Amino acid sequence: MRTSIATVCLSGTLEEKLRAASRAGFDGVEIFEQDLVVSPLSPEAVRELAGDLGISLDLYQPFRDFEGVDEEQFAANLDRAHAKFTLMRRLGIGTMLLCSNVGTATISDDTVAAGHLRRLGDLAAQFDIDVAYEALAWGRFVSEYDHAWQIVERTDHPHIGTCLDSFHILSRGTDLDLISEIPGEKIFFLQLADAPALTMDVLSWSRHHRVFPGEGAWNLPDFLARVVDSGYRGPVSLEVFNDSFRQSDTDRTAVDGLRSLRWLEATTADIRAATFAPARGAETVEEQYRPKDADCSRDRRRIERIDLRQLPDVAEPHGVDFAEISTTDLGAVARQLHQLDFRFTGYHRSKPHIQLWQRGSARIIVSEIDRSSTGQAPTFLRGIGFSVSDSEAAMHRAALLLAAEVPRKQTHDDAVLRGVYAPDGSEVFFQTDRGHTPGWTAEFGTLLDDRRSAIDHINLSQPAQHFDEAVLFYSSLLDLRAQTAQEVPSPTGLVRSQVMSSADGSVRLPLNVAPQATTGSKLGDLSPTVTAQHPEHIAITCDDIFDAASTARARGLDFLVIPDNYYDDLDARFDLPADLLARLRDHHVLYDRDAHGEFLHFYTSTTGAVFFEMVQRTGAYSGFGAPNAPVRLAAQHRLSSHF
Numbered sequence: 112m113r114t115s116i117a118t119v120c121l122s123g124t125l126e127e128k129l130r131a132a133s134r135a136g137f138d139g140v141e142i143f144e145q146d147l148v149v150s151p152l153s154p155e156a157v158r159e160l161a162g163d164l165g166i167s168l169d170l171y172q173p174f175r176d177f178e179g180v181d182e183e184q185f186a187a188n189l190d191r192a193h194a195k196f197t198l199m200r201r202l203g204i205g206t207m208l209l210c211s212n213v214g215t216a217t218i219s220d221d222t223v224a225a226g227h228l229r230r231l232g233d234l235a236a237q238f239d240i241d242v243a244y245e246a247l248a249w250g251r252f253v254s255e256y257d258h259a260w261q262i263v264e265r266t267d268h269p270h271i272g273t274c275l276d277s278f279h280i281l282s283r284g285t286d287l288d289l290i291s292e293i294p295g296e297k298i299f300f301l302q303l304a305d306a307p308a309l310t311m312d313v314l315s316w317s318r319h320h321r322v323f324p325g326e327g328a329w330n331l332p333d334f335l336a337r338v339v340d341s342g343y344r345g346p347v348s349l350e351v352f353n354d355s356f357r358q359s360d361t362d363r364t365a366v367d368g369l370r371s372l373r374w375l376e377a378t379t380a381d382i383r384a385a386t387f388a389p390a391r392g393a394e395t396v397e398e399q400y401r402p403k404d405a406d407c408s409r410d411r412r413r414i415e416r417i418d419l420r421q422l423p424d425v426a427e428p429h430g431v432d433f434a435e436i437s438t439t440d441l442g443a444v445a446r447q448l449h450q451l452d453f454r455f456t457g458y459h460r461s462k463p464h465i466q467l468w469q470r471g472s473a474r475i476i477v478s479e480i481d482r483s484s485t486g487q488a489p490t491f492l493r494g495i496g497f498s499v500s501d502s503e504a505a506m507h508r509a510a511l512l513l514a515a516e517v518p519r520k521q522t523h524d525d526a527v528l529r530g531v532y533a534p535d536g537s538e539v540f541f542q543t544d545r546g547h548t549p550g551w552t553a554e555f556g557t558l559l560d561d562r563r564s565a566i567d568h569i570n571l572s573q574p575a576q577h578f579d580e581a582v583l584f585y586s587s588l589l590d591l592r593a594q595t596a597q598e599v600p601s602p603t604g605l606v607r608s609q610v611m612s613s614a615d616g617s618v619r620l621p622l623n624v625a626p627q628a629t630t631g632s633k634l635g636d637l638s639p640t641v642t643a644q645h646p647e648h649i650a651i652t653c654d655d656i657f658d659a660a661s662t663a664r665a666r667g668l669d670f671l672v673i674p675d676n677y678y679d680d681l682d683a684r685f686d687l688p689a690d691l692l693a694r695l696r697d698h699h700v701l702y703d704r705d706a707h708g709e710f711l712h713f714y715t716s717t718t719g720a721v722f723f724e725m726v727q728r729t730g731a732y733s734g735f736g737a738p739n740a741p742v743r744l745a746a747q748h749r750l751s752s753h754f
């Protein structure tokens with residue numbers, strides 16, 4: 112599958128965009144006219160630069176407001192097209208995007224539109240240029256892809272085809288079965304974008320909220336599978352207008368985009384493999400990613416369908432193996448863990464600044480760091496280790512999804528631990544699950560602890576501009592699925608919360624959007640300071656919340672204090688037994704209940720950028736006490752001057 116990206120997706124100058132697309136590994140780009148107009152580079156220089164960078168210039172866009180006008184206007188439009196075709200020859204671009212008329216069309220007549228397109232095709236033929244006609248969702252008379260196709264069919268010109276854009280099609284909810292009626296060779300271009308489910312005018316939705324495939328609410332693999340089945344053989348290109356992307360670092364957006372296409376390609380391959388007899392035979396993932404003979408793969412006529420590559424099997428995690436906290440204040444973190452009845456296992460045998468604490472199968476590594484080396488956060492969640500069925504396959508998949516490996520020192524007899532950086536700079540490790548206590552714990556000593564306790568969930572704070580990227584990262588690398596997003600009121604604004612969880616619920620990562628004030632780090636800047644100012648938390652399960660709270664209190668835990676008003680409201684909502692309500696109030700324990708069970712939990716105060724939560728689940732309650740989140744946020748806000 113050849114990959115491409117519209118320059119409008121990226122921030123920076125045209126040259127920076129081309130370089131970033133090339134560095135990320137795209138095969139080509141679409142030149143967005145505005146990016147060229149403001150560039151000091153001549154068309155010839157752009158063409159040469161692209162050649163030097165090894166990327167193709169796949170499309171020139173957009174050409175607007177052409178068809179369905181009176182004859183005088185049409186003559187002017189044709190002159191405009193002549194100028195653009197001349198320019199495209201200087202750029203060496205062979206395909207132009209023509210959007211359906213939104214502004215100047217006065218004639219709603221497909222015969223007239225087709226006549227105009229036919230005359231455009233005759234002109235394009237003189238330049239050996241193809242024109243891809245796209246229905247904009249807000250087109251004056253043509254707003255549906257099947258309508259655009261009908262006009263192209265009626266035009267019946269070898270240089271006039273159609274462009275399918277997933278945004279314009281999926282935002283209107285048009286029947287996708289009609290795609291199969293378009294011959295693949297008449298689809299001249301394919302543009303993809305995903306989007307969150309929003310209820311708003313489609314133009315604003317398109318201009319500000321498009322995201323890369325896998326980051327929104329739509330089923331892009333199904334969409335791509337349909338286009339592939341039509342026989343379309345051109346590039347698969349990203350066209351995403353997004354306010355955050357345009358402000359983000361160019362390189363990291365390019366990587367985010369290509370990751371989305373790699374994920375999409377593999378997911379679509381899986382769909383098609385499940386639908387059709389396996390097309391690929393015994394070819395391994397390695398072989399699929401080996402560069403093919405370039406001449407052969409770029410010759411449209413010799414390939415029947417786009418060749419879709421798979422990825423190593425998803426490393427869907429079975430659980431959280433460990434969480435790692437780095438701190439300048441080892442004493443404070445150790446004290447809190449002790450208060451939560453974690454047991455000290457030992458120091459790492461060759462890295463004496465690292466400790467392991469355990470509570471049943473909840474394992475927390477605490478590494479002491481120098482204040483000078485930490486940037487802003489004295490205590491932060493450094494990383495998470497996931498139990499997966501095959502850590503090497505997980506790393507291979509992560510590498511193909513362009514995740515950067517964490518450099519790690521280890522002595523010859525240490526267990527091999529490999530991981531990658533998440534978009535927020537935290538570390539994600541993969542451990543092969545062998546169904547018992549992982550071998551690496553022996554490096555800290557031996558502790559027999561068969562208490563039923565585990566890491567229930569880890570709540571991560573994400574900078575707003577990297578939120579979509581984080582969703583794609585966790586879904587593509589670990590096959591975590593995005594649950595319905597929620598918005599939680601806090602004293603400093605609405606907090607957007609998106610739970611990512613594995614299919615069986617054994618791994619749950621609620622992602623929260625941190626306030627806008629933070630700025631993003633560059634792709635190469637992997638320091639974990641970005642999220643450091645926004646507390647993240649590790650939730651641990653226990654069998655008896657009151658027992659855990661009593662122990663914690665006896666050991667002097669600094670609880671997050673919950674106001675009386677909360678308990679009065681709780682009583683009104685749930686009509687709880689008086690003694691239970693009193694115990695909840697006394698222990699600062701919060702409560703929630705649904706049709707499946709109950710959820711009881713308390714929080715610690717925050718150390719640096721980390722706090723803990725102890726939870727007790729009964730029945731099949733699978734939530735996170737969402738109604739209590741505003742109470743927690745307000746309580747933390749009252750204390751925020753302390754950290």
Ligand code: MG
Binds near residue numbers: 276302
């Ligand atoms: Mg488009």
Ligand code: MG
Binds near residue numbers: 570735
């Ligand atoms: Mg929680």
